[in-house]
Structure formats: structure tokens, C-alpha cells
Amino acid sequence: MFCFPAMGHRHCCALGPMDPMRRSPSPCPSRPSSPRTPPCEMLGYVGIEAVLDQLKIKAMKMGFEFNIMVVGQSGLGKSTMVNTLFKSKMWKSTVQGLGTPTPQTLKLQSVTHVIEEKGVKLKLTVTDTPGFGDQINNDKCWDPILGYISEQYERYLQEEILITRQRHIPDTRVHCCIYFVPPTGHCLRPLDIEFLQRLCRTVNVVPVIARADSLTIEERETFRRRIQHNLRTHCIEVYPQKCFDEDINDRILNSKIRDRIPFAVVGADREHLVNGRCVLGRKTKWGIIEVENLAHCEFPLLRDLLIRSHLQDLKDITHNVHYENYRVCRLNESHLLPRGPGWVNLAQTPAGPLATPQPSKVHQQAQEDSEDGDEY
Amino acid sequence: MGEGCRTVPLAGHVGFDSLPDQLVNKSVSQGFCFNILCVGETGLGKSTLMDTLFNTKFEGEPATHTQPGVQLRSNTYDLQESNVGLKLTIVSTVGFGDQINKEDSYKPIVEFIDAQFEAYLQEELKIRRVLHSYHDSRIHACLYFIAPTGHSLKSLDLVTMKKLDSKVNIIPIIAKSDAISKSELTKFKIKITSELVSNGVQIYQFPTDDESVAEINGTMNAHLPFAVIGSTEELKIGNKMMKARQYPWGTVQVENEAHCDFVKLREMLIRVNMEDLREQTHSRHYELYRRCKLEEMGFKDTDPDSKPFSLQETYEAKRNEFLGELQKKEEEMRQMFVQRVKEKEAELKEAEKELHEKFDRLKKLHQDEKKKLEDKKKCLDDEVNAFKQRKTAAELLQSQGSQAGGSQTLKRDKEKKNNPWLCTE
Numbered sequence: 001m002f003c004f005p006a007m008g009h010r011h012c013c014a015l016g017p018m019d020p021m022r023r024s025p026s027p028c029p030s031r032p033s034s035p036r037t038p039p040c041e042m043l044g045y046v047g048i049e050a051v052l053d054q055l056k057i058k059a060m061k062m063g064f065e066f067n068i069m070v071v072g073q074s075g076l077g078k079s080t081m082v083n084t085l086f087k088s089k090m091w092k093s094t095v096q097g098l099g100t101p102t103p104q105t106l107k108l109q110s111v112t113h114v115i116e117e118k119g120v121k122l123k124l125t126v127t128d129t130p131g132f133g134d135q136i137n138n139d140k141c142w143d144p145i146l147g148y149i150s151e152q153y154e155r156y157l158q159e160e161i162l163i164t165r166q167r168h169i170p171d172t173r174v175h176c177c178i179y180f181v182p183p184t185g186h187c188l189r190p191l192d193i194e195f196l197q198r199l200c201r202t203v204n205v206v207p208v209i210a211r212a213d214s215l216t217i218e219e220r221e222t223f224r225r226r227i228q229h230n231l232r233t234h235c236i237e238v239y240p241q242k243c244f245d246e247d248i249n250d251r252i253l254n255s256k257i258r259d260r261i262p263f264a265v266v267g268a269d270r271e272h273l274v275n276g277r278c279v280l281g282r283k284t285k286w287g288i289i290e291v292e293n294l295a296h297c298e299f300p301l302l303r304d305l306l307i308r309s310h311l312q313d314l315k316d317i318t319h320n321v322h323y324e325n326y327r328v329c330r331l332n333e334s335h336l337l338p339r340g341p342g343w344v345n346l347a348q349t350p351a352g353p354l355a356t357p358q359p360s361k362v363h364q365q366a367q368e369d370s371e372d373g374d375e376y
Numbered sequence: 377m378g379e380g381c382r383t384v385p386l387a388g389h390v391g392f393d394s395l396p397d398q399l400v401n402k403s404v405s406q407g408f409c410f411n412i413l414c415v416g417e418t419g420l421g422k423s424t425l426m427d428t429l430f431n432t433k434f435e436g437e438p439a440t441h442t443q444p445g446v447q448l449r450s451n452t453y454d455l456q457e458s459n460v461g462l463k464l465t466i467v468s469t470v471g472f473g474d475q476i477n478k479e480d481s482y483k484p485i486v487e488f489i490d491a492q493f494e495a496y497l498q499e500e501l502k503i504r505r506v507l508h509s510y511h512d513s514r515i516h517a518c519l520y521f522i523a524p525t526g527h528s529l530k531s532l533d534l535v536t537m538k539k540l541d542s543k544v545n546i547i548p549i550i551a552k553s554d555a556i557s558k559s560e561l562t563k564f565k566i567k568i569t570s571e572l573v574s575n576g577v578q579i580y581q582f583p584t585d586d587e588s589v590a591e592i593n594g595t596m597n598a599h600l601p602f603a604v605i606g607s608t609e610e611l612k613i614g615n616k617m618m619k620a621r622q623y624p625w626g627t628v629q630v631e632n633e634a635h636c637d638f639v640k641l642r643e644m645l646i647r648v649n650m651e652d653l654r655e656q657t658h659s660r661h662y663e664l665y666r667r668c669k670l671e672e673m674g675f676k677d678t679d680p681d682s683k684p685f686s687l688q689e690t691y692e693a694k695r696n697e698f699l700g701e702l703q704k705k706e707e708e709m710r711q712m713f714v715q716r717v718k719e720k721e722a723e724l725k726e727a728e729k730e731l732h733e734k735f736d737r738l739k740k741l742h743q744d745e746k747k748k749l750e751d752k753k754k755c756l757d758d759e760v761n762a763f764k765q766r767k768t769a770a771e772l773l774q775s776q777g778s779q780a781g782g783s784q785t786l787k788r789d790k791e792k793k794n795n796p797w798l799c800t801e
Contacts, residue, residue, distance in 0.1 A: 044431040047647040054651035113384040118393040308391040312398035
């Protein structure tokens with residue numbers, strides 16, 4: 001059983017009871033101010049809302065960062081999906097040549113690109129996991145992935161506790177992990193369940209049904225319901241997590257999304273001509289599957305969730321919840337302090353550099369910029 | 377943006393151009409907070425200016441001039457404009473410049489600012505922290521009110537500003553500037569700026585690196601310090617109601633740029649640079665404070681062997697050191713206690729010995745006296761015995777005599793004998 005700590009709620013205030021309408025926590029006790037903050041009526045226009053424009057200008061100047069990880073067995077169309085999502089050639093679709101042997105160990109590969117749209121710069125990092133679940137014995141195949149995620153948290157933590165720290169700490173933490181479920185049509189496999197259980201505690205996970213063009217609409221629905229049932233049975237909370245809904249609007253919106261998770265997606269990076277329009281799709285003898293057509297597949301829903309509406313939310317939850325949990329564990333570890341209430345019990349400590357509680361060693365390793373392959 | 381990562385062209389509309397809007401929406405739902413510190417002598421119009429700036433009436437009565445020391449009064453208000461909620465905190469100095477000895481006037485202000493930084497640092501260093509919903513109480517802008525003397529800065533002003541310039545963004549303003557004429561004002565401003573420069577005081581410069589605001593900020597920088605007038609009274613001028621102050625010789629309009637720089641101040645402080653002020657506070661002043669504080673506590677980033685330390689290790693080392701010291705102190709105290717006990721025991725023993733001696737001495741005396749008395753008694757007994765013997769002898773003699781034949785003469789002789797015999801005794 002796992003549970004998010006009570007403090008994990010984004011707007012939970014440690015200092016006093018929260019008024020959800022006002023969203024203003026009671027003032028810090030060290031400040032000599034009045035205990036209640038009276039609302040003031042302004043008799044005219046002051047110009048406070050100009051701060052929103054100021055924020056926007058600053059954000060656009062600094063640019064945005066987003067780190068995404070795709071996990072799934074080979075051949076499920078991960079690389080193609082990433083290309084489709086960001087409409088550019090992030091990866092060359094990997095096709096295993098006849099001569100190349102299957103990789104024996106899981107090696108994570110990261111690639112970073114800068115994409116720009118209407119003045120907004122986004123530094124996108126995609127981490128692929130070739131070889132996941134491909135071996136005969138897949139025991140502990142999630143360890144390298146969990147290790148990679150923890151390593152990114154560690155890197156950020158080390159930067160944060162420096163005495164002289166940078167103005168803007170580079171954010172390499174994984175904001176979202178897309179998990180590709182093979183379209184068996186039955187239910188989640190034991191490997192899926194094991195992996196999802198572990199991963200949901202440390203990162204935002206969005207499961208998708210890959211290669212959904214092999215399932216009919218009814219089969220998709222049944223498959224989806226079964227998967228949702230499996231997730232509920234095993235207490236796996238995928239993104240968007242229910243406990244982080246802030247207010248009623250969020251809950252309504254997110255409930256709609258939660259109802260459709262996992263999305264049944266199809267990826268394609270080739271364009272075809274349909275009814276005079278150029279669309280992305282897969283051409284088969286019995287028709288062309290349009291990727292961006294909601295009637296054909298749910299790719300637009302995934303794209304909207306990830307990019308158009310919830311990107312900032314993904315980053316916020318990573319920063320405010322998952323990273324803070326990690327930090328609490330790390331600091332508790334090295335202090336050897338007694339564990340207080342609400343301490344998140346991460347039963348499976350990730351393997352790799354964190355097995356030894358020596359932050360300086362890890363810092364050095366991270367700083368030497370060693371290849372991921374060296375550590376696994 | 378990134379070294380070693382290439383820019384990839386997009387083949388279509390992806391949709392992340394909504395990112396700034398997503399960010400803004402999130403910030404709006406969280407709300408903003410802004411903290412202003414007003415430093416200035418009593419009676420310069422600090423509260424009135426705040427009321428005018430934010431177009432509202434904040435509570436508070438004017439302060440007296442009889443404060444024994446400088447204090448800071450802080451109030452927090454919730455302002456709402458369309459969908460933006462602002463938590464505004466206004467901190468005012470009370471009694472600044474009223475004392476006879478003003479040497480320590482700046483200290484409460486510096487301590488207050490440091491206390492806010494400290495609170496934030498403590499929250500940041502906690503293991504379980506809630507930074508995203510923490511009410512930021514650090515001062516984002518300090519408005520320093522300069523008295524409109526028309527000559528130059530007072531030495532109190534210079535000293536205070538010098539102490540504050542590395543801790544907070546200082547924006548100097550000339551208060552109650554309707555007391556100065558226009559020509560005097562230009563000279564006054566030049567004098568103030570040159571004094572600030574020559575004393576090395578770093579006041580806040582509006583940022584000029586972003587093209588959209590560089591131009592307006594650049595021109596405003598040249599107008600510092602702003603000469604402002606505050607007024608909450610509205611008077612009818614022309615056919616509009618305006619904030620103004622009425623004098624017999626004319627009316628000063630607050631929002632008229634020809635009359636004073638109030639509009640410039642409002643533009644700069646709120647409408648253009650509020651976010652920059654907050655960012656400077658966090659990334660420059662707070663970081664400086666944090667660095668100094670942590671170095672003071674003994675943490676460092678690298679040690680001589682160029683092995684990167686970490687806060688945790690240094691903390692452990694410090695903790696052990698502290699525990700060791702505690703133990704040492706405990707030992708010392710224990711030693712001292714044992715010492716004292718020994719001394720006391722020795723004293724008591726001495727006293728006991730003395731008492732014994734005294735007792736012996738007295739006993740001896742007593743025995744001597746007893747012996748003497750016994751001797752005397754013996755003497756007395758001997759004499760008593762001797763007397764008894766003589767008595768019996770005399771009686772014997774007498775009885776012999778009376779038997780031989782005698783009569784009265786014997787009696788008389790007996791009496792005679794008795795009497796002289798008695799007398800001889």
C-alpha cells in the first residue's frame with residue numbers, strides 16, 4: 001500500500017487551515033502583522049493586473065523546459081509517438097536490423113532539442129528506454145529507470161543546496177513518463193503492474209494503449225475499463241492524480257480525463273492525402289487511419305493533455321510533490337533522524353548510485369557527466 | 377538556451393505556445409504577494425502615499441513624535457483587481473528620526489529585513505517544507521522618503537541607505553514635494569544623485585535588458601529620485617474629480633505629470649517592474665543573505681582537498697562537534713562539583729577536630745577541679761575526725777574528774793573548763 005503524504009497536496013498550508021476560496025494562508029508567525037488579512041476595496045484602477053504581462057514577458061525570455069520519458073517494449077511505436085507529438089524528427093524510428101543483437105541491459109538514451117513556436121522556446125528532453133521488458137527474465141528491469149529518475153532529482157538537490165547557487169537551476173527532472181501498454185485486449189500484465197506501482201510513487205505516469213489501430217472501438221472500451229479496474233485494484237494513481245485536484249473546476253475537468261485514461265493512441269509521422277487535406281496517418285489496404293481524428297484514435301486527447309493544457313501542471317506536481325518527497329527521504333537518510341509521521345515509505349529504494357548514502361560521491365559522478373551506460 | 381542541443385523545425389502546430397498562459401493561470405490561482413517597506417521620518421506622508429498609490433484607505437492612525445526608539449509597523453491587505461489577487465504588506469517605520477541620538481536608528485530596520493530572510497531560509501532548509509504555499513514576507517521594495525529640504529541628503533539618510541542597499545531594493549523618493557519649486561527640485565535631485573554615487577549607495581535601477589521595457593525604464597532611471605505628492609482627497613477640477621491638494625494660491629494635482637512624479641512612481645513600482653522587484657529580491661538579495669549566513673554557520677562548497685562537501689556532512693560534523701563540547705562542559709561542571717564537595721568536607725572535618733579538642737580540654741579541667749575538691753574534702757574530714765577524738769578525750773577526762781569527788785566547784789570548774797575549753801577551740 002502506498003499513499004501520498006498529507007503534505008503533498010499542493011495548496012495545503014502548514015501554517016493554518018486553508019480557505020479554498022481565498023487561497024491565502026495565514027501569515028508567518030515571525031512577522032509582526034495582524035492575524036487576519038482584511039480585504040480592501042480599491043476605489044479605482046491601480047494596475048496590479050499588469051503583473052501578469054510582466055510574468056509572461058519574463059517567462060518567454062527565459063524559455064521553458066520539459067522532460068519526458070517513454071517506457072515500453074520495443075516495437076510499440078514509442079519513437080514514432082514522440083515524433084508525432086512534437087511534429088518533428090526527434091528520433092529516428094528504430095528498426096532492429098537483422099544483424100544487431102538485442103541489447104542485453106536496459107540503456108536509457110536521452111536527446112535534447114529546442115523547439116520554438118510563436119516566440120515560445122521550449123527545451124525538450126526525451127528519454128527513451130530501449131530494451132525494457134525485452135529479456136526473457138525481466139526481473140528488476142525497472143531499476144535502471146527508477147535510478148535514472150532519482151539521479152535527476154539528486155542532481156537538482158545538489159544544485160539547490162550549494163552555497164553559491166545558480167540563478168536558474170537547470171531542470172532535468174522527468175516531468176512525465178508515458179507508459180506504453182501493448183494492445184493485448186485483455187488486461188494489464190504482471191510486468192506492467194509491477195512497473196506502474198513503483199513508478200507512480202516517484203513520477204507522473206500517463207499510461208497509453210499503444211498501436212491501438214489493431215483494436216476495434218468496442219475492444220478498446222473493454223480494454224480500457226479492464227485496465228482502469230486493474231489500476232484501481234492495485235492502488236496505482238496515474239496522472240492526473242485525484243488527490244491533487246485543487247477545486248471543483250479542476251475536479252470536473254480531470255474526472256473527464258481520468259475517465260478516458262489510458263488513451264488509445266496511434267502514432268504516425270508520414271503524411272497522406274485524404275479528401276484533399278494533408279493529414280498525418282497510417283496507410284493500410286483497408287483505409288487510412290488519421291492520427292488527429294478523434295473518431296479514429298485518441299491521440300489528440302493525449303497531445304492536449306500533455307502539451308496544451310497540463311504541461312505546467314505536470315511540472316508543478318513534479319517540483320512540489322515528487323521532488324519534495326525525494327528530498328525528504330534523502331535528508332532523512334543522511335541525518336539518521338527518527339522518522340516522523342507522514343514519512344513516505346518508499347519500500348523499494350532505487351538501485352545504483354543511491355545505494356551508498358554519500359552525496360558527495362554521487363555529486364561527483366553526476367558532475368563527471370558519465371554516460372548512463374557506465375552505471376548500469 | 378542550450379549548449380549542444382540543436383533547434384529542430386516543427387512541421388505543424390504543436391500547441392505549446394499556450395505555455396505562458398498556463399503559467400500565468402497557475403500564478404493567478406496561487407495569487408501574488410508584494411511587500412513594501414516605507415522608511416522615512418514621521419510626518420513625511422508615508423501612509424498617505426500608500427493610500428494614494430493603491431487607491432484605497434488603509435487603516436492606521438498617524439504616529440506621534442515621542443517614540444523612544446524606531447519600531448516597524450506591518451500590515452497585510454488583500455487586494456483584488458479583475459482576476460488578480462494581491463496580498464500586499466506595507467511596513468512602516470514608526471519614530472524614525474525623532475530621537476535625539478539617532479545612531480542606532482537603522483538597526484531595527486536592518487534586523488527586520490534580516491528576520492524575513494531568516495524565516496524564508498529556515499523554511500527552505502526544513503526537511504518537510506511547503507515552499508510553494510509559503511507566504512513570502514521578504515521585503516521586495518523599500519521606498520526611502522527624503523525630506524524636502526531642498527539642500528542635500530541628511531547624514532541619517534546616507535547612513536541608513538548605505539546599510540540597506542545590499543539587503544533590499546531601494547527607491548528613493550522626495551516626499552511632500554509641493555514644498556519645493558521646480559528649479560530647486562532639479563538642483564535637489566542632482567545633488568541627491570551625486571551624493572548617493574559618491575557614497576557608493578546602490579539604489580535600484582529599473583532593468584533595461586528587455587526590449588519591451590528598456591526604453592521606458594531607461595528614461596525613468598534618469599528621473600530618480602521621484603518627487604511625489606500624496607493625497608486622498610478628491611477635488612473637482614474642470615469637470616472631473618481628481619486627487620489633489622488645495623492651497624490658497626492654487627491646486628496641486630497628484631496625477632498631473634507636470635506637477636509631480638507620482639504617476640511615474642506608480643508606473644514603475646506596480647505596472648512595469650513589480651515582477652522584477654520580486655525577482656531581484658529573491659535572486660540577488662536573498663541569495664547574498666543565504667550565502668553569508670551559511671558560510672557563517674561553517675558550511676562550504678568545497679574543502680581544501682577539492683572534495684565537494686555537502687550540507688548534510690558538514691551538519692553532521694558540526695553536530696558531533698557540538699555534542700563533544702557539551703560533553704566537555706558537563707565534565708567540567710562535574711569536576712567543579714566534586715572539588716567543592718571535597719572542600720566542604722575538609723572544612724567540616726576541621727571543625728569536628730576542633731570540637732573534639734575543646735571537649736578534651738574541658739574534660740581535663742573538670743577532672744582537675746574534681747580532684748582539688750576531693751582533696752579539700754579529705755582535709756575537712758581529717759579535721760572533723762581530729763576534733764571528734766579530742767572531744768571524746770575531753771569528755772573522758774571530765775567524767776573521771778567528777779568521779780573523784782567534786783561538787784559545785786567541779787561543776788563550776790566543769791563549766792569553767794567547758795567554757796575555756798570551748799573558747800580554746
